[in-house]
Amino acid sequence: xxxxxxxxxxxxxxxxxxxxxxxxxxxxxxxxxxxxxxxxxxxxxxxxxxxxxxxxxxxxxxxxxxxxxxxxxxxxxxxxxxxxxxxxxxxxxxxxxxxxxxxxxxxxxxxxxxxxxxxxxxxxxxxxxxxxxxxxxxxxxxxxxxxxxxxxxxxxxxxxxxxxxxxxxxxxxxxxxxxxxxxxxxxxxxxxxxxxxxxxxxxxxxxxxxxxxxxxxxxxxxxxxxxxxxxxxxxxxxxxxxxxxxxxxxxxxxxxxxxxxxxxxxxxxxxxxxxxxxxxxxxxxxxxxxxxxxxx
Amino acid sequence: xxxxxxxxxxxxxxxxxxxxxxxxxxxxxxxxxxxxxxxxxxxxxxxxxxxxxxxxxxxxxxxxxxxxxxxxxxxxxxxxxxxxxxxxxxxxxxxxxxxxxxxxxxxxxxxxxxxxxxxxxxxxxxxxxxxxxxxxxxxxxxxxxxxxxxxxxxxxxxxxxxxxxxxxxxxxxxxxxxxxxxxxxxxxxxxxxxxxxxxxxxxxxxxxxxxxxxxxxxxxxxxxxxxxxxxxxxxxxxxxxxxxxxxxxxxxxxxxxxxxxxxxxxxxxx
Numbered sequence: 001x002x003x004x005x006x007x008x009x010x011x012x013x014x015x016x017x018x019x020x021x022x023x024x025x026x027x028x029x030x031x032x033x034x035x036x037x038x039x040x041x042x043x044x045x046x047x048x049x050x051x052x053x054x055x056x057x058x059x060x061x062x063x064x065x066x067x068x069x070x071x072x073x074x075x076x077x078x079x080x081x082x083x084x085x086x087x088x089x090x091x092x093x094x095x096x097x098x099x100x101x102x103x104x105x106x107x108x109x110x111x112x113x114x115x116x117x118x119x120x121x122x123x124x125x126x127x128x129x130x131x132x133x134x135x136x137x138x139x140x141x142x143x144x145x146x147x148x149x150x151x152x153x154x155x156x157x158x159x160x161x162x163x164x165x166x167x168x169x170x171x172x173x174x175x176x177x178x179x180x181x182x183x184x185x186x187x188x189x190x191x192x193x194x195x196x197x198x199x200x201x202x203x204x205x206x207x208x209x210x211x212x213x214x215x216x217x218x219x220x221x222x223x224x225x226x227x228x229x230x231x232x233x234x235x236x237x238x239x240x241x242x243x244x245x246x247x248x249x250x251x252x253x254x255x256x257x258x259x260x261x262x263x264x265x266x267x268x269x270x271x272x273x274x275x276x277x278x279x280x281x282x283x284x285x286x287x288x289x290x291x292x293x294x295x296x
Numbered sequence: 297x298x299x300x301x302x303x304x305x306x307x308x309x310x311x312x313x314x315x316x317x318x319x320x321x322x323x324x325x326x327x328x329x330x331x332x333x334x335x336x337x338x339x340x341x342x343x344x345x346x347x348x349x350x351x352x353x354x355x356x357x358x359x360x361x362x363x364x365x366x367x368x369x370x371x372x373x374x375x376x377x378x379x380x381x382x383x384x385x386x387x388x389x390x391x392x393x394x395x396x397x398x399x400x401x402x403x404x405x406x407x408x409x410x411x412x413x414x415x416x417x418x419x420x421x422x423x424x425x426x427x428x429x430x431x432x433x434x435x436x437x438x439x440x441x442x443x444x445x446x447x448x449x450x451x452x453x454x455x456x457x458x459x460x461x462x463x464x465x466x467x468x469x470x471x472x473x474x475x476x477x478x479x480x481x482x483x484x485x486x487x488x489x490x491x492x493x494x495x496x497x498x499x500x501x502x503x504x505x506x507x508x509x510x511x512x513x514x515x516x517x518x519x520x521x522x523x524x525x526x527x528x529x530x531x532x533x534x535x536x537x538x539x540x541x542x543x544x545x546x547x548x549x550x551x552x553x554x555x556x557x558x559x560x561x562x563x564x565x566x
Contacts, residue, residue: 047388160406168401171389174378175449178349180370181402222388226433228396231388 010253020251026145027137031243031261033152034197034204035213039239040159041197042218043232044190047170049097051215053090056104057198059111060086062207064199065132066118075132076144079199080151086111087195091188115207135206135258137247148200155197162189167228204243205258212262213239220269223276238268300363301326302457302489303348308357310343317343318513321357325457325489330480332500333493335510336551341493342379344510345459348491349374362457372402375455375488377446377463385435392430394445395420398452416452424448424478440471447478458482460492464499472499497524498545511551524548 013020021028045054064082068075086107094100115132130136140148159166168176169183177183201210217238218231225231246261301324309319317340325331333341346352348359350366359366362373383389396417400410421430424444429437434445443463450458460479464472480503483490494500497507497520507523509516511532516523523529524546529537538549 043388161404163407164401164403168397171387172394172397172401175376175397175446176401177351178370178374178376178378179372179398179402180368182369222386226388226390228389228393 008253009255012253014252017252021248024247024251026142027140028244028247030140030145030148030152031137031204031247032240033149033156034200035217035239035241035243036236037152037156037159037197037239038201038213038243039217039221039235039237040232041155041194042214042216042239043221043235044159044166044170045194045214046218046222047167048190050100050194051211052101052104053094054194054198054211054214056090056108056111057083057086057195058202058207058210059108059115061111061195061199061202062132063111063115063118065202065207066115066122069132070118070122074144076147076199076203079132079202080196082111083195083199083202084192087191087198088188091191095187131206132202133206133208134256135202135204135209135261137204137257140203144203148203151196151200155193155200158189158193162186166190205261209258209262212258212265213243216265216269217242220265220272223269223272224279238265242268300360302362303491304360305348306357306359308347308359309355310340310347310352311355312340312343316355316513318510318515319356321515323508323517325491327456327487327489328483329505330483330490330492330500330503331506331508332497332504333491333508333510334495334497335515337495339510339512341510342461345376345461345491345493348457348459349376372453373455373457375450375453375458377443377450377458377460379461379493380439380443380446380463380465382439382466383434383442387433387435389434390431391426391434391437391441391445392417392421394434394442395426395430395448395452398449420448420451421445423451425474438471440467440474443467443471443475444478447475451482454486456486456488458488458490460490462493462495464494464496469499476500476503501544501546 045051061079061083064085065075065079067073067082068078089107090100090103094103119132165176165181165186166189168179168181169186173183198210198214201213205213218235220238221231221234225234242261242265245264247257249260250257303323303325305321305323308321310317321344323331333344335341343352347354348361348366349371350369361371396413399413399416399420421427424447426441426444426448429441430445434442437445447463450460458479463475463479467475476499479490479492482488492500497504501520504520506518507520509523509529509532512534514532516528516532524539526538529539529548529551533551535550535552537551540547540549
């Protein structure tokens with residue numbers, strides 16, 4: 001490794017930054033929308049303890065996309081079909097957390113294995129092979145980008161429409177059922193939306209790194225906030241900053257986008273964790289000063 | 297107040313797998329009546345409440361709640377305090393949000409805040425004396441504080457029927473009294489009927505009107521003086537059971553492993 005090469009890989013394109021930015025403008029928009037929606041969806045992924053499910057869905061989404069690539073079908077459609085199949089299986093069979101984890105544990109390597117099989121059978125451009133696993137948004141075609149944005153917008157709308165019942169069911173499932181919330185239907189609707197947004201993420205950040213946009217921003221937000229508006233808002237902002245920031249930094253050089261996105265998202269989480277633990281200590285100290293509680 | 301009683305159960309039976317939890321259950325709860333449901337765990341007390349909510353299917357008989365036969369799943373007109381599980385520390389929910397779930401948690405559509413909802417949440421918080429800690433994360437609140445908020449959530453729609461599942465478990469004496477006081481005041485103010493599952497009758501003595509004691513798939517119903525007697529419970533359990541009076545407290549001795557299986561039951565709910 002020599003430093004001038006590294007420098008060139010990271011910042012070689014700075015001179016033509018304006019021109020590059022125009023070329024990738026659609027990718028930036030897609031990244032922005034995914035960042036926002038991914039952050040919002042992530043809040044429920046955290047509340048419903050489904051981080052592992054996100055990973056499982058993304059591997060089957062990858063398999064679907066790889067199969068589409070092999071047979072010359074539309075890759076976005078392939079990834080969506082894979083995602084939805086996985087989401088449906090997990091949603092129907094894995095109502096309880098323990099069942100769910102074992103089902104995902106079984107599905108995930110199978111999906112990944114299938115995907116690798118399809119990719120090795122595929123003899124097209126090799127750049128496409130890697131991009132499904134580790135993402136390369138700037139190489140996605142404009143027509144497909146339009147689809148990715150439209151799907152993200154659909155997921156956003158769906159999330160808003162089921163927001164309150166989904167929140168009730170995620171945080172307080174017993175009371176939600178008692179108060180007539182159709183918990184099964186709400187859960188399945190969420191799995192459907194989750195499947196769609198995972199499929200979008202596979203194209204933008206890659207199947208292996210989907211969690212950086214669907215889990216990390218929400219996890220970070222939950223470290224520093226607890227309000228019903230502040231948590232999703234912060235998660236969406238963190239997702240947006242990670243996705244857009246990552247793309248904007250990456251196009252200054254020749255390195256892939258994903259490591260930038262994952263690093264920014266991770267850095268935000270670390271900062272939130274430090275702030276959160278400092279605040280916890282302060283609250284705990286004041287609480288024990290104010291009152292000494294026996295039952296806590 | 298209507299002439300129809302808030303709750304009417306006729307010839308109800310419920311099966312779990314091939315085991316019959318209870319059968320031939322008749323119970324009418326009148327307006328303003330507080331009925332305690334006692335019995336060893338696994339006797340189907342929680343299941344009875346869930347059947348009234350329409351979350352469990354009866355194998356025979358019928359239940360009429362608030363003038364309507366129970367059919368669908370869940371009922372917003374019935375107040376429900378589920379068996380307490382302390383919320384995890386990092387639950388992203390403030391005290392007022394827990395109450396708020398009872399107000400708008402069932403609504404689909406764009407989650408736009410309404411001023412009338414906020415007013416209702418504020419009134420509920422005041423009614424259960426939770427103002428002081430309403431803006432703190434629920435995971436940081438004590439068991440008693442969480443339980444007050446749960447009562448507030450259950451009262452969201454001014455229910456004429458209130459179902460409480462072990463609302464006093466793991467609370468200290470002062471908090472037990474406070475929660476009983478809130479429930480008691482609601483039924484006195486609104487004439488609501490209350491069905492309260494508990495394993496300790498003492499916090500309710502002097503307030504409870506009747507007791508439904510379930511054991512071994514059988515039950516007995518009557519005033520505390522009629523039910524909490526050694527001969528009645530011995531007959532019900534089919535084993536020697538003694539009801540002892542210690543000062544102003546009642547102690548049931550010899551009831552087959554109620555405490556032990558109680559904990560087991562709670563774990564099994566996960």
